Amino acid sequence: MLATKQLTFEYGPSKRFSFPDVYCANREALLILGRSGTGKTTFLHLLALLLNPKSGSVVIDQTELTKLSVAETAAFRAKHVGIVYQKPHFVSSLSVLDNLLMANYLANKPQDKNRARELADQLGFGDHLEKKTHQLSQGEQQRVSIARAVMNQPDIILADEPTSSLDDENTGLVVELLRNQSEQIGASLIVVTHDQRLKDAFQNRVAL
């Protein structure tokens, strides 16, 4: 479960945000829709406490993230939150496999090669595990990014514009992968996007 209350943030006096309260129950999915520049990435980063709100709270299950120290927040995020970033941010010197295992390392968990291989097969990049990430197509990188986000079986999956650069067919595929993966591990899924094509795939929607 993820719930926010009265979240506000500012980059400076002329760039202030007041976000609507959102609630996403366990195993449910929520779509947050907004035009470019409305603060979608900012909001997603606040949900993961990658940015600190000016005021308000973020609660994941029993934990109020906004009350944790920086180190506690980082540890909590690594274990309980999977993030699909707008741009993937891979470690370019590492293989696809090692980029997946990095998620285990950051969460202080044993490296689970079997899970990485299983996810790679499910998401259709099983033949690319030994390659460097830049040798993969954009769509393949997007799927690696989804696999990395679910490596530690997080309680919450956050996805930032996961389909913006994809054609209709791959958009449908990525939404299905995100939903399947979150259902398999019982996670809540929150997607922020300007992509109106995703509207029909989500019953729960909030506008920014």
Ligand SMILES: Nc1ncnc2c1ncn2[C@@H]1O[C@H](COP(=O)(O)OP(=O)(O)OP(=O)(O)O)[C@@H](O)[C@H]1O
């Ligand atoms: N680090 C920053 N410093 C100052 N202003 C910023 C910073 N990051 C973002 N902004 C501004 O805050 C606003 C919201 O940015 P944000 O990236 O959250 O929007 P977005 O809805 O995700 O946009 P897009 O769909 O284009 O990615 C924009 O006007 C942006 O210029």
